Amino acid sequence: MRSHYDVVVIGGGIIGLSTAYAVTRAAPGRSVAVLEKEPALARHQSGRNSGVIHSGIYYRPGSFKARFALRGAREMVEFCAAHGIAHEVTGKLIVATTAPELPRLADLARRGEQHGIPVRTLGVREIAEHEPHVRGLAAVHVGTTGVADYPAVARRFAELAARDGAEVHLGCEVLALTRAPDGVMVHTTAGEVRAGVLVNCAGLHSDRVARMAGDEPGVRIIPFRGEYYELAERSRGLVRNLVYPVPDPAFPFLGVHLTRDVHGGVHVGPNAVLAAAREGYRWRDFRAREAADIAGWPGLRRVARRHWRREVGELWRSASKTAFTAAVRRMLPDVTRNDLVRAPAGVRAQAVRADGTLVDDFLFTGAGPFVHVLNAPSPAATASLPIGREIAARALRTLE
Ligand SMILES: Cc1cc2nc3c(=O)[nH]c(=O)nc-3n(C[C@H](O)[C@H](O)[C@H](O)COP(=O)(O)OP(=O)(O)OC[C@H]3O[C@@H](n4cnc5c(N)ncnc54)[C@H](O)[C@@H]3O)c2cc1C
Structure with a gap:
């Protein structure tokens, strides 16, 4: 490692590498x-x-999410095609299974049209033509949704950056980070390095x-674990492509969905369970300091007060495979407990403000030599x- 770089990026995930x-x-x-910090990227x-290339249908016009997802989805497909990375534009169904969801489904269809996304509203018969095992009252078909191998995309960003002189x-x-006259001194496990901008x-x-940089961000990252199952190989025929529920507008997550990935497997999930550690991929992952830090943030108590009913349901479905299966059966009645096999979980980094607001849009801040x-x-990978x-x-x- 050199002693000085103009730009130092912390994080070898898809955003840092891009x-x-x-x-x-x-x-x-x-x-x-x-x-x-890890021995490998991503x-x-x-x-x-979930590996989904999101179309942008969900996002408020004018938000960063809408702007970046619409453009990003197109660019991601082009990038994968240009670099031989596994991907497919499959289209997806958003399915309403109860009457109260119908107006929200209609709102989504209107929003899709506003964004210029190819959307089509489907009745019961047409749902069956797309997805013979899926049941719903109505659905919206979104033409531009797809799937991509995001770890491969992240690695390719790293290779391209390295080819042009970047070091990973x-x-x-x-x-630790300390301010230096012409930037930032970055203290790492591999030594010290100076950055013009961090x-x-x-x-x-x-x-x-x-906070290491001396900036109070005004938010804390609250980790929400997303647990997945996958369909056993013999049951993969139950789903052709991507099937999503109508999302709850009060919650920034899209709900348990069915996703055929680039390797042919079908993922079912993720739920959204408060985790007791930032990298808490399993129930037993607990870090006392992190848990205390998270619990001490006033925003968390407000989130808990606002969303406790929903969170109790998520915890119950996390603890009980039977309850999880029952939730999936609302869209896919033929699925049984034995069709679902546990798969690795992810953890979402959800920023929460002190007043308990879950930050919905991308959030960039920074002063002086920091960004x-x-x-x-999601949809940051897209x-x-x-x-x-x-x-x-x-x-x-x-x-x-
Ligand atoms: C369950 C789940 C499902 C999702 N589904 C989708 C989807 O289908 N489509 C989509 O577009 N998006 C999806 N997303 C969102 C998407 O995955 C993320 O938005 C995106 O990966 C964020 O990338 P990142 O680089 O910001 O974070 P990360 O990938 O988490 O990278 C951050 C990196 O920083 C490193 N790091 C942290 N601290 C330090 C330190 N002190 N020193 C050095 N390194 C450090 C970490 O080790 C890590 O590698 C999903 C997310 C989750 C969790």
Whole structure:
């Protein structure tokens, strides 16, 4: 590792790597390093997600999410095609299974049209033509949704950035940050390095890194574990492509869905269970300091008060496979408990404000030599190319 870089990025997930790639393209003369604490890239959110290329249908017009997802979905398909990365534009169904969901489904169809996304509303018979085993009162078919191998995309960003001179350091954890006259001194497990600008893409740890920088981010990352099952091989025929429920507008997660991935497997999940550790992939993963830090944030108590009913349901479905199966059977009545096999979980880095608001949009902050990415939830993998360019532009403006 050199002693100085113009841009140091913390985090070898898809966002940090896309940022490094974008910096090398926008400013070829600038030196860039990515510091990643794990021994390999994309070990956290970027390697533990649903693998969906989101169309952008869900997002409020004018939000970062809408802007980046619409453009990002197109770019992701082009990028995967250009670099030989497994992907497919499959389309998906959003299915209403109860009468109260019908107006929300109609709202989604209208929003899709506003965004210029190819959407079609389907009745019971047409649902069966797309997905013979799925039951619903009505559905919206979204033409531009797909699936991609995001860990492979992240690795390709790293290769492209490295080809243009960026360095990626694995097993290099950032422990502390101090201000230096011309930037930031970064203290890591592999030694010290100076950065002209420090870009914080630390995902589940991004609020901690912001506090290391002496910035109070005004949010805390609350980890929400998303548990998955997969359909046993003999039952994969129950689902052709992607099937989603109508999301609860009060909650920023999309609900348990059925996703045929790029390798032919079908994932069922994720739920959204409060985790007791930032990297709490299993129930037994508990870190006393992290749990105390999370529990001490006033926003968490407010989230708990607002969403306790829903969270109790999520915990129950997490603890009981029978309850999880029953929830899936609302959309897929032929599925049985024995068709579902446990699969690895992911943990979402959800930023929560002190007043208990779950931050819905992407959140970038930073002053002086710091750019912090404090909320990069789904569809950030889909939108990683335009998000990387946005963060790179902020970093380069800071340098200038
Ligand atoms: C269950 C789940 C399902 C999802 N489904 C989808 C989907 O279908 N489609 C979609 O578009 N998006 C989806 N997402 C969202 C998407 O995966 C994330 O938005 C995206 O991966 C965020 O990338 P990131 O680089 O910000 O974070 P991460 O991938 O978490 O990367 C952050 C990196 O920072 C490193 N790091 C942290 N602290 C330090 C430190 N101190 N020093 C050095 N390194 C550090 C970590 O080890 C990690 O590798 C999903 C997310 C989850 C969890």
